[in-house]
Structures are given as structure tokens and as C-alpha cells.
Amino acid sequence: MEEIKLRCMLYLLYRCKNGDIDKLDQVLLNCGKAMLELDEIVRGSYNVDDLKLNRNDLAKIMVLDGCFLLELLISGSPELNEKLESQLDGLSSGIEVIQREKVLSDLIMLENQIPLIVLGKLFTTLFPENLTKDDNDGIRLIREHALSILGYDYSTLGSSYSSELKGFHFLELVHSFIDKEKEQDKATKQNANAAVENNEVNNASAIDIPTDKVAKQNANASVENNASAIGTRSKKDANTxxxxxxxxxxxxxxxxxxxxxxxxxxxxxxxxxxxxxxxxxxxxxxxxxxxxxxxxxxxxxxxxxxxxxxxxxxxxxxxxxxxxxxxxxxxxxxxxxxxxxxxxxxxxxxxxxxxxxxxxxxxxxxxxxxxxxxxxxxxxxxxxxxxxxxxxxxxxxxxxxxxxxxxxxxxxxxxxxxxxxxxxxxxxxTWIWYKCRGAYGLLRRDYMPNAWRVIAVLAAATALTLTAIQTHYAIHHN
Structure with a gap:
């Protein structure tokens, strides 16, 4: 896996404008300096007292893993992959890696989380010319493409909800997306209900229902809504x-x-x-x-x-x-x-x-x-x-x-x-079948693990059966 990470990092470095062979050392040095600036943030993002790594070693790990993940995000986006064309011949290793389901699963493993700010910092260091005024730190772009490769469509969120999207790492990003998606669905449903109520009021007005009667109906509806809200809250408190x-x-x-x-x-x-x-x-x-x-x-x-x-x-x-x-x-x-x-x-x-x-x-x-x-x-x-x-x-x-x-x-x-x-x-x-199968499995595991044990158990069972038959006939004869 380390070899694949190195190949992806090299392909990524050749995507930037300064990706000439004689300038790669300087590009890597700039990435390392950027990671050193994030040292405290990176250490604070892990729930351990001591990472047992000095600043330089931690920066090296962040550069390698961050460049690898950034190359995966770019390879998974046809638009970015074409826009940030690499000077190396052939396809990126990231295109092959991103197709592997286990790799996508590893991205949201709890122990594999890497702060998204690391990816954003690397993107701004390598591709500053591709930043926009609304996304000057590259975080929005990283979140959008991270959600995309995980199967979530960033574009389905409205602008007001996508701007509130948070996520320090992949797991939190997925959960935040679900939160905003639920909030958007809730608002859509409320707007639809409000539209239905307005249509009912307009229809009532169109058939010349007296104004005071309409007002009385609205007042009753308001009381019912308040009572429903109180009941909902009480149910929510009781439903614990x-x-x-x-x-x-x-x-x-x-x-x-x-x-x-x-x-x-x-x-x-x-x-x-x-x-x-x-x-x-x-x-x-x-x-x-x-x-x-x-x-x-x-x-x-x-x-x-x-x-x-x-x-x-x-x-x-x-x-x-x-x-x-x-x-x-x-x-x-x-x-x-x-x-x-x-x-x-x-x-x-x-x-x-x-x-x-x-x-x-x-x-x-x-x-x-x-x-x-x-x-x-x-x-x-x-x-x-x-x-x-x-x-x-x-x-x-x-x-x-x-x-x-x-x-x-x-x-x-x-x-x-x-x-x-x-x-x-x-x-x-089904319950009886599972119990019988479990008992049979226990019998095979503890008493009949091999052929000799099976023969011994069968011989013992036969001897026990013959003894019981002999006892029965002896008692019956007497």
C-alpha cells in the first residue's frame, strides 16, 4: 500500500504548474511547511494524549497520506481530473484504487480519519490558481468531492444548507450531510403543508364563506396546531x-x-x-x-x-x-x-x-x-x-x-x-431449527471433532442402548 501511496503522490505533484522535475523538491518542501503549520490542529484532532511522533515525522505522514487522499478525490472527479492534468504519461493509480470498494470503506473507518483541513491546505499549496473567492481555503471543494466518492450528492443540498455543512473528517462530514438533508426535507414538507393550508383558505374565500367564519376556522386550526405541538413535545419527553x-x-x-x-x-x-x-x-x-x-x-x-x-x-x-x-x-x-x-x-x-x-x-x-x-x-x-x-x-x-x-x-x-x-x-x-442446529454444532465441536471420537461416541451410545434393552427384558422376564 505504501508503494501505491507514493505513486499517487508523485502523480499529484506532477499535476501542479510547478511540477517540473527540478522543482519537485521545493514543492514537497512547501507541503511539509504547510503541514508543520497545522501541527497543533492535527494533534488536537486525535483523541490521544501523545501521538509519540515529533513534528517532522507527523508532517511527513500527513503529506504522504494527504497527497494520496487528494489524488483519490481528483481521480474520482472527471472534471478535476481533466482540469488538473498531470505531466506524467498514463493513467493515475488513483483511478484504479478509487474503484476498489474496500478502499472507500477504509476512508470512513474510525481509526483512519484524517482532518479534512489537511487536504484543503495541500490543495491550496499545490493548486492556488484553482481557488475561488467563496472557497479560498479549498475546504468546500474537498467536502464536495469527498461526499461524491462516498455516494452522496452535494448538489442536492440548497445553498443555505450546503453553506452550513460541517465536517472535520469523513465520518463527521457524512453525518453532517445527513443532518442537512433531513433539515431540508423537513422544511420542504412544512412548506408543502403551508401551501395546502393557503389553498384551503383561498378556496374558502372563493366560495364566499363569511370572513368571520374563516377567521374562526383559522383560530381553531391554530389552537389545534398548538395542542398538537404540545402533545408532540409531551410524547417526545415520554418517548425516551x-x-x-x-x-x-x-x-x-x-x-x-x-x-x-x-x-x-x-x-x-x-x-x-x-x-x-x-x-x-x-x-x-x-x-x-x-x-x-x-x-x-x-x-x-x-x-x-x-x-x-x-x-x-x-x-x-x-x-x-x-x-x-x-x-x-x-x-x-x-x-x-x-x-x-x-x-x-x-x-x-x-x-x-x-x-x-x-x-x-x-x-x-x-x-x-x-x-x-x-x-x-x-x-x-x-x-x-x-x-x-x-x-x-x-x-x-x-x-x-x-x-x-x-x-x-x-x-x-x-x-x-x-x-x-x-x-x-x-x-x-425457525427457532427450534436454530436451537437444534446449534446443539448439533456443539456436539460435533466438543464430542466429535474427529473420526475416532465419532466412533467412540457411537460405540458408547450403542452400549448404552443395549444395556437399557437388556435391563428392560430382564425386568419383564422376572
């Missing part, structure tokens, strides 16, 4: 236990109640490729139509690692803020998303149902049992009792949970009962 933040019915029981589960429509091939690398948390539920839309969860060889690291960062952030004495509540999107998926699946039959509905798409050879175990264990290590009172649920996500849990049955009662009883029966059979 871990169990109330999950679905009360699995996928099979939701469908038995008349709810249709499906992925959102209108997914293009380009967005589908991007969705394989990202987690789409835009879960919506239409109470009027009874349709639950869940974006596809793509299961690849790196899904578990990426998901666990995103959850680990959320837990780590809560722990750090708690140590600093801050009492603010945080929204842990990926923990709640994991709990939501887990509550949908109570048996392998729920998993098959979600796969049939194209909500879960598996891109590697994995049995349903292994996939279910992976999803169940994705939150292992999350201290539920400790963080439960320190995390908050996104309001739109909470609304989906509450509406699903309170959704009444809209199908024939007999049909629902038949479907639920069949599901429970299959769950019991």
Missing part, C-alpha cells in the same frame, strides 16, 4: 425508552395489517450505482395510501464495516461530549436506522419478504441466516441504557415510527389472523 423508538410489528405483520412495503420509484442507473456506496435514510410512510417506502439497502462485502464505523462515531461523539460536560442531545441517524431495520426483521421470513419487495438487495453470496445475524449484531457494543437519554430521534423518522405503530388493520380480520398465525408458526419452527 429504547423500546418505544422501534416498530412494534415486523415486516410480515405490517403487510398483514394492509401496509404495502416498497422502495421509492424513479431510481436512475446513475443514482443506483451511487446508492450502493451510501446509506439512504429517507424512509417515508403515507398514512392515507398505506404505503411504506424504504430506500434500497445494498448489502456488499463492506456494508457491515461502514455501518459499524458510522455507528461507532456516533457513540464516540456522545461519549466525548459527555466527558466535556456538555448536556446537549444528539441525533444518531445510523443507530436509529439500525434499530428500524432490526425491528422489521424478527425471522428469516421477514428478510425474504424485504428481499422480494426489493428493499434489501444483496450483491454478494450470503445466506439469509448469515445476513439476518449480521443485521441483528450490527448494534452490538452500543450501550443502549447509557446513551438512551442522550440521543434524540429525527422528527420525521419519529413520525414514521408512531404512524406505523398506530396504523389500524385495513384488511379482512380473518385474513390478517391467518397470516399472523402462520408467521408465528414459522418463527417457532
Amino acid at each position: 425508552s429504547h423500546g418505544q423508538r422501534k416498530l412494534s410489528r415486523c415486516a410480515t405483520r405490517l403487510e398483514a395489517a394492509g401496509i404495502k412495503i416498497k422502495p421509492p420509484e424513479g431510481v436512475t442507473s446513475e443514482s443506483r450505482r451511487a446508492s450502493e456506496a451510501r446509506f439512504d435514510l429517507k424512509i417515508t410512510f403515507s398514512k392515507e395510501k398505506g404505503i411504506l417506502e424504504i430506500p434500497q439497502l445494498h448489502i456488499t462485502e463492506t456494508t457491515e464495516a461502514k455501518w459499524r464505523n458510522l455507528i461507532a462515531w456516533e457513540v464516540n461523539r456522545i461519549t466525548l461530549e459527555k466527558q466535556r460536560g456538555k448536556k446537549a442531545r444528539f441525533t444518531c441517524h445510523f443507530i436509529f436506522y439500525a434499530w428500524f431495520v432490526q425491528s422489521l426483521i424478527c425471522s428469516v421470513h421477514d428478510l425474504k419478504l424485504l428481499k422480494d419487495r426489493h428493499v434489501i438487495k444483496v450483491h454478494e453470496s450470503m445466506s439469509n441466516e448469515d445476513l439476518m445475524n449480521m443485521l441483528r449484531k450490527i448494534t452490538v457494543g452500543v450501550p443502549d441504557a447509557e446513551i438512551d437519554h442522550e440521543i434524540d430521534m429525527d422528527s420525521l423518522f419519529r413520525q414514521v415510527i408512531n404512524e406505523l405503530n398506530s396504523y389500524p388493520t385495513t384488511v379482512d380480520r380473518a385474513r390478517k389472523t391467518r397470516k399472523v398465525l402462520g408467521h408465528i408458526f414459522r418463527c417457532v419452527l
Whole structure:
């Protein structure tokens, strides 16, 4: 890997205008000086008392790793790759590396985080002529292309939300993007509701409803909204236990109640490729139509690692803020998303149902049992009792949970009962099968690890059986 990093760094250096052979030493020296200026910031970004590296050694590591990551970002952007053309012949090693799924997974591993300010500083040092007035430190450009290679579209955020986007490293950047995306969706929904209310008022005025009556209706609506807001806040305060933040019915029981589960429509091939690398948390539920839309969860060889690291960062952030004495509540999107998926699946039959509905798409050879175990264990290590009172649920996500849990049955009662009883029966059979298979595995591991042990166990079982038969006939004869 070190050789690949060096090749990427060399290719990057030849992209800058001063990338002549006789000037490479000076370019590297400038990068090293820039990293020395960030020494305190870099050390402060890692949660350790002593990195056990002097200033020069740390600067060398930041230059090598920073140039490697910067070359990956440039190689992953056709626009930047063409604009910052290298003087070296051939393609950059970064183009090949960026296609590897494990490399993208490594970028969001908790222990591999590098401050984005390092990449921004290197970009301003190497390509000062490509900076803009709105992005004089290169951070916005770095964030935009970092999100792009991780599967998140920076352009979907409005200017007011993208300007507030924060992120000191890749993990925090992804979480900040989800935050702003949720805020934008919430504002869009509020604007849509306001537009509907205005249309109703205009329609009421058009059919000559008395003004005082309209005013009275508006006043009543205002009282209802205030009461609803108070009720929502009281529910939010009461809804602090871990169990109330999950679905009360699995996928099979939701469908038995008349709810249709499906992925959102209108997914293009380009967005589908991007969705394989990202987690789409835009879960919506239409109470009027009874349709639950869940974006596809793509299961690849790196899904578990990426998901666990995103959850680990959320837990780590809560722990750090708690140590600093801050009492603010945080929204842990990926923990709640994991709990939501887990509550949908109570048996392998729920998993098959979600796969049939194209909500879960598996891109590697994995049995349903292994996939279910992976999803169940994705939150292992999350201290539920400790963080439960320190995390908050996104309001739109909470609304989906509450509406699903309170959704009444809209199908024939007999049909629902038949479907639920069949599901429970299959769950019991699955549980018995897992227990028997586990007992058989324990027997093979402890008592029959090799052929001689198998023969010994069979001989002992045969002797025990013959002894029991002999005892039975002896008693019967007497």
C-alpha cells in the first residue's frame, strides 16, 4: 500500500504548474511547511494524549497520506481530473484504487480519519490558481468531492444548507450531510403543508364563506396546531425508552395489517450505482395510501464495516461530549436506522419478504441466516441504557415510527389472523431449527471433532442402548 501511496503522490505533484522535475523538491518542501503549520490542529484532532511522533515525522505522514487522499478525490472527479492534468504519461493509480470498494470503506473507518483541513491546505499549496473567492481555503471543494466518492450528492443540498455543512473528517462530514438533508426535507414538507393550508383558505374565500367564519376556522386550526405541538413535545419527553423508538410489528405483520412495503420509484442507473456506496435514510410512510417506502439497502462485502464505523462515531461523539460536560442531545441517524431495520426483521421470513419487495438487495453470496445475524449484531457494543437519554430521534423518522405503530388493520380480520398465525408458526419452527442446529454444532465441536471420537461416541451410545434393552427384558422376564 505504501508503494501505491507514493505513486499517487508523485502523480499529484506532477499535476501542479510547478511540477517540473527540478522543482519537485521545493514543492514537497512547501507541503511539509504547510503541514508543520497545522501541527497543533492535527494533534488536537486525535483523541490521544501523545501521538509519540515529533513534528517532522507527523508532517511527513500527513503529506504522504494527504497527497494520496487528494489524488483519490481528483481521480474520482472527471472534471478535476481533466482540469488538473498531470505531466506524467498514463493513467493515475488513483483511478484504479478509487474503484476498489474496500478502499472507500477504509476512508470512513474510525481509526483512519484524517482532518479534512489537511487536504484543503495541500490543495491550496499545490493548486492556488484553482481557488475561488467563496472557497479560498479549498475546504468546500474537498467536502464536495469527498461526499461524491462516498455516494452522496452535494448538489442536492440548497445553498443555505450546503453553506452550513460541517465536517472535520469523513465520518463527521457524512453525518453532517445527513443532518442537512433531513433539515431540508423537513422544511420542504412544512412548506408543502403551508401551501395546502393557503389553498384551503383561498378556496374558502372563493366560495364566499363569511370572513368571520374563516377567521374562526383559522383560530381553531391554530389552537389545534398548538395542542398538537404540545402533545408532540409531551410524547417526545415520554418517548425516551429504547423500546418505544422501534416498530412494534415486523415486516410480515405490517403487510398483514394492509401496509404495502416498497422502495421509492424513479431510481436512475446513475443514482443506483451511487446508492450502493451510501446509506439512504429517507424512509417515508403515507398514512392515507398505506404505503411504506424504504430506500434500497445494498448489502456488499463492506456494508457491515461502514455501518459499524458510522455507528461507532456516533457513540464516540456522545461519549466525548459527555466527558466535556456538555448536556446537549444528539441525533444518531445510523443507530436509529439500525434499530428500524432490526425491528422489521424478527425471522428469516421477514428478510425474504424485504428481499422480494426489493428493499434489501444483496450483491454478494450470503445466506439469509448469515445476513439476518449480521443485521441483528450490527448494534452490538452500543450501550443502549447509557446513551438512551442522550440521543434524540429525527422528527420525521419519529413520525414514521408512531404512524406505523398506530396504523389500524385495513384488511379482512380473518385474513390478517391467518397470516399472523402462520408467521408465528414459522418463527417457532425457525427457532427450534436454530436451537437444534446449534446443539448439533456443539456436539460435533466438543464430542466429535474427529473420526475416532465419532466412533467412540457411537460405540458408547450403542452400549448404552443395549444395556437399557437388556435391563428392560430382564425386568419383564422376572
